[in-house]
Amino acid sequence: MLISSCLNGCYGNEVSPAPANVDFALDVTSEPLTANGSSLIKSGIIVAPTLTGAFIAVSSACTHQGTTVQFQSTSSSFYCPNHGAKSSQNGSVTNGPASKALAVYTTTLTGTSLRVTS
């Protein structure tokens, strides 16, 4: 029974597609985005400030099995606590077992308003 379920699901579990038709705005003065090492998740997208003061936004669901990734501010990268996958700030996988990049969204800062779009 266990072997049977692993053959069907230990690798490559279905993961929901990355959010599409994204268009929302955030106030960057909100607490989660101003604190060092901070990030926030909205509509399936994790938004975080980089070391250079820019903002990055990627899909928050790990492409391996869908666990919510965490932002690592010291390297401006994303880490999945489930099996240890890592992705760079451009979404590309730098450490498996995930094999597909996180979706990246466009961020546009106007004053204190950060617009995130696909």
Ligand code: FES
């Ligand atoms: S769910 Fe397995 S590495 Fe993210």
